[in-house]
Amino acid sequence: xxxxxxxxxxxxxxxxxxxxxxxxxxxxxxxxxxxxxxxxxxxxxxxxxxxxxxxxxxxxxxxxxxxxxxxxxxxxxxxxxxxxxxxxxxxxxxxxxxxxxxxxxxxxxxxxxxxxxxxxxxxxxxxxxxxxxxxxxxxxxxxxxxxxxxxxxxxxxxxxxxxxxxxxxxxxxxxxxxxxxxxxxxxxxxxxx
Numbered sequence: 001x002x003x004x005x006x007x008x009x010x011x012x013x014x015x016x017x018x019x020x021x022x023x024x025x026x027x028x029x030x031x032x033x034x035x036x037x038x039x040x041x042x043x044x045x046x047x048x049x050x051x052x053x054x055x056x057x058x059x060x061x062x063x064x065x066x067x068x069x070x071x072x073x074x075x076x077x078x079x080x081x082x083x084x085x086x087x088x089x090x091x092x093x094x095x096x097x098x099x100x101x102x103x104x105x106x107x108x109x110x111x112x113x114x115x116x117x118x119x120x121x122x123x124x125x126x127x128x129x130x131x132x133x134x135x136x137x138x139x140x141x142x143x144x145x146x147x148x149x150x151x152x153x154x155x156x157x158x159x160x161x162x163x164x165x166x167x168x169x170x171x172x173x174x175x176x177x178x179x180x181x182x183x184x185x186x187x188x189x190x191x192x193x
Contacts, residue, residue: 004134004135004136005056005136006055006056006057006058006082006135006136007047007050007055007056007057007058007135007136007137007138007139008058008060008131008132008135008137008138008139009043009044009046009047009050009057009058009059009060009138009139009140010043010060010061010120010125010132010138010139010140010141010144010148010152011041011042011043011044011046011059011061011117011120011139011140011141011143011144011164012041012042012043012044012061012095012114012117012141012143012144013039013040013041013043013044013059013061013062013063013072013076013086013094013095014040014041014044014072014094014095014096014097014112014114015037015038015039015040015068015071015072015094015095015096015097016036016037016038016039016040016096016097016099017035017036017037017096017097017098017099018035018036018038018098018099018100018101019033019034019035019098019099019100019101020033020034020035020036020101020103020105021033021100021101021102021103022034022103023103024102024103025102025103025108039072039075039076039079040097041061041095041143042141042143042164042166043059043061043139043140043141043143043144044059044061044072044076044081046139046141046164047059047076047081047139048076048079048080048081050081050139051079051080051081052079052080056082057080057081057082058081058082058085058131058135059076059081059082059083059085059086060085060086060087060120060124060125060128060132061086061087061117061120062086062087062088062089062092062095062116062117062119062120062124063086063087063088063089063094063095063116064088064089064091064092064093064094064095064116065088065089065090065091065092066092066093066094068093068094068096069088069094072094073086073088085128085131087119087120087124089116089119092115092116092119093113093116094116095112095113095114095115095116095117096112096113096114097110097111097112097113097114098110098111098112114143117143117144117145118145120144120145120148121145121147121148122147122148122150122151124148125148125151125152125155126151126155129155132152132155132156132159133155133156133157133159135159136159137159137160137161137162138152138156138159138160138161138162139161139162139163139164140152140161140162140163140164141163141164141165141166142163142164142165142166142167142170142171142173142174143166143170145173146173149163149173149174149177150177153174153177153180153181154180156180160182160183161180161181161182161183162181162182162183162184162185163181163183163184163185164185165184165185168189168192
């Protein structure tokens with residue numbers, strides 16, 4: 001692998017499950033509609049888009065040793081992203097995001113189970129230190145722990161680090177390290193935080 005010819009993306013990978021109601025919802029009852037399962041996660045989505053733009057994109061993330069984890073890795077790899085450095089955590093569920101939308105497409109409620117992102121630790125990243133330090137760019141999302149983000153910023157070795165804050169309450173993880181970040185991609189609410 002030649003130095004500086006690939007991008008490393010470190011962040012979340014999950015299965016998105018969305019339920020769409022055909023009619024107005026009847027609460028506390030079964031409603032006809034459509035349910036979609038799609039690959040998601042901020043880091044995974046960024047990696048896929050970078051690959052679609054012609055970049056060599058390597059995803060460093062964590063998935064469970066379940067059906068969804070294998071499916072997620074397979075689909076992500078088929079979109080052009082290298083997933084061989086992803087961590088498969090035995091006995092854990094793959095990260096998932098469940099949303100319920102009404103017949104107008106308005107989200108009513110969502111639940112996320114992203115605890116597996118805590119498996120993306122400084123120790124896991126240190127196992128890939130040289131690979132990360134040879135990238136042309138590092139992209140991280142704030143779904144990973146503050147400890148993992150700190151490791152990335154402290155060990156980037158002059159590689160530009162781009163960060164997606166993800167949400168207003170997660171962006172505080174990097175607030176005191178802005179001088180180590182090449183590019184931050186916040187929305188207005190995240191920027192105000």
